[in-house]
Amino acid sequence: xxxxxxxxxxxxxxxxxxxxxxxxxxxxxxxxxxxxxxxxxxxxxxxxxxxxxxxxxxxxxxxxxxxxxxxxxxxxxxxxxxxxxxxxxxxxxxxxxxxxxxxxxxxxxxxxxxxxxxxxxxxxxxxxxxxxxxxxxxxxxxxxxxxxxxxxxxxxxxxxxxxxxxxxxxxx
Amino acid sequence: xxxxxxxxxxxxxxxxxxxxxxxxxxxxxxxxxxxxxxxxxxxxxxxxxxxxxxxxxxxxxxxxxxxxxxxxxxxxxxxxxxxxxxxxxxxxxxxxxxxxxxxxxxxxxxxxxxxxxxxxxxxxxxxxxxxxxxxxxxxxxxxxxxxxxxxxxxxxxxxxxxxxxxxxxxxxxxxxxxxxxxxxxxxxxxxxxxxxxxxxxxxxxxxxxxxxxxxxxxxxxxxxxxxxxxxxxxxxxxxxxxxxxxxxxxxxxxxxxxxxxxxxxxxxxxxxxxxxxxxxxxxxxxxxxxxxxxxxx
Ligand code: SF4
Ligand code: SF4
Numbered sequence: 372x373x374x375x376x377x378x379x380x381x382x383x384x385x386x387x388x389x390x391x392x393x394x395x396x397x398x399x400x401x402x403x404x405x406x407x408x409x410x411x412x413x414x415x416x417x418x419x420x421x422x423x424x425x426x427x428x429x430x431x432x433x434x435x436x437x438x439x440x441x442x443x444x445x446x447x448x449x450x451x452x453x454x455x456x457x458x459x460x461x462x463x464x465x466x467x468x469x470x471x472x473x474x475x476x477x478x479x480x481x482x483x484x485x486x487x488x489x490x491x492x493x494x495x496x497x498x499x500x501x502x503x504x505x506x507x508x509x510x511x512x513x514x515x516x517x518x519x520x521x522x523x524x525x526x527x528x529x530x531x532x533x534x535x536x537x538x539x540x541x542x543x
Numbered sequence: 544x545x546x547x548x549x550x551x552x553x554x555x556x557x558x559x560x561x562x563x564x565x566x567x568x569x570x571x572x573x574x575x576x577x578x579x580x581x582x583x584x585x586x587x588x589x590x591x592x593x594x595x596x597x598x599x600x601x602x603x604x605x606x607x608x609x610x611x612x613x614x615x616x617x618x619x620x621x622x623x624x625x626x627x628x629x630x631x632x633x634x635x636x637x638x639x640x641x642x643x644x645x646x647x648x649x650x651x652x653x654x655x656x657x658x659x660x661x662x663x664x665x666x667x668x669x670x671x672x673x674x675x676x677x678x679x680x681x682x683x684x685x686x687x688x689x690x691x692x693x694x695x696x697x698x699x700x701x702x703x704x705x706x707x708x709x710x711x712x713x714x715x716x717x718x719x720x721x722x723x724x725x726x727x728x729x730x731x732x733x734x735x736x737x738x739x740x741x742x743x744x745x746x747x748x749x750x751x752x753x754x755x756x757x758x759x760x761x762x763x764x765x766x767x768x769x770x771x772x773x774x775x776x777x778x779x780x781x782x783x784x785x786x787x788x789x790x791x792x793x794x795x796x797x798x799x800x801x802x803x804x805x806x807x808x809x810x811x812x813x814x815x816x817x818x819x820x821x822x823x824x825x826x827x828x829x830x831x832x833x834x835x836x837x838x839x840x
Pocket of ligand 1: 392394395396397400413414417443446447448449450451
């Protein structure tokens with residue numbers, strides 16, 4: 372991993388704070404509803420960063436398995452928000468071309484396309500587009516659920532377009 | 544409520560008219576109108592960006608969410624009521640970030656000609672917070688027409704309604720919903736899992752893991768006799784519905800209970816029509832036997 376990337380990662384405020392303040396108590400890992408599905412617990416991820424294991428962290432399943440439930444954040448004795456920390460790590464993984472979380476990346480891409488085109492999203496369309504891209508068989512299994520939505524007047528395939536929406540073209 | 548005009552409503556994509564939680568949005572608005580509060584939808588609002596857009600571009604994500612604050616400010620809105628906890632977090636976080644981050648504030652001035660001073664008066668509130676602490680239980684009690692008798696309601700908050708920024712209730716063991724629902728006569732069922740995360744968007748990417756979690760959450764209510772479960776989050780509602788459909792194939796009727804928005808129960812109690820609240824006929828049949836009419840004024 373190049374030094375530039377490392378530096379950018381460490382300058383990210385939520386990552387920086389965690390590395391600086393974590394006391395390795397493990398409260399986050401004990402609280403996390405997803406920790407037993409993760410390859411490294413949330414506490415361990417912080418420690419790995421402290422030990423320069425950037426590659427391993429950005430390749431981990433953990434960063435994509437956080438549901439941003441913020442239980443760790445409200446319990447952490449050092450007031451670290453690991454939910455935000457995980458989002459930042461995802462951003463660094465994405466921008467540095469780590470593509471081991473294919474499904475999630477496709478979800479993000481589909482989502483971004485909607486925002487950039489309309490300024491709003493349609494969950495129904497998002498779910499359909501995403502399923503077709505990732506798992507067409509599952510998309511077929513979803514049909515009864517979709518019919519049920521339709522029966523209840525909930526399957527709108529329309530998306531309203533936001534007027535005067537320049538923000539997505541802004542250079543940041 | 545002297546400053547009715549300054550209350551804005553931000554539906555967000557899920558609770559808007561093309562969203563899967565449109566009945567949550569509609570029942571929210573109906574209730575507030577019924578209670579005499581004038582809330583106006585923020586015109587031309589856009590998606591809050593949720594946690595997803597921040598993975599792509601952090602600064603742009605704040606500009607995206609912030610556009611809604613700018614629109615609200617232009618209409619002199621001081622309080623924004625939001626039914627979706629995730630939208631609430633995006634908007635609140637953006638406000639917080641503009642206050643702390645000089646560079647971001649500069650960007651806001653550059654793009655929107657609006658700085659932190661302009662936005663400093665805006666307060667973002669989840670609808671549970673707004674109903675309990677701004678509208679108040681007295682006002683609701685005055686307007687209750689139907690009381691439920693013996694309806695056992697599992698109260699499920701999900702994770703983001705009280706976390707991480709909300710300060711109106713305990714982040715792990717909140718009681719706001721129980722207090723609101725106490726006006727309707729229902730018996731609320733407690734669960735130690737009431738703020739356990741439903742898995743959120745991971746339902747799409749990691750279905751197997753998420754289903755296991757939701758099954759446990761639903762069991763924690765059903766085992767204690769819940770006849771329906773209420774939520775206050777569009778994503779919790781959707782995930783419970785999806786899980787219920789899958790679990791019913793596996794276990795049949797055990798999981799066949801209505802998943803409702805708390806605003807639907809409250810609305811029925813206030814005397815609003817089930818179809819105006821988006822309560823399906825089947826669900827209404829299951830819970831309506833438990834309604835008795837109290838004396839009308
Ligand atoms: S709870 Fe906070 S201090 Fe404890 S290990 Fe987790 S991040 Fe570190
Ligand atoms: S915010 Fe993420 S890391 Fe923290 S407890 Fe929730 S799922 Fe686990």
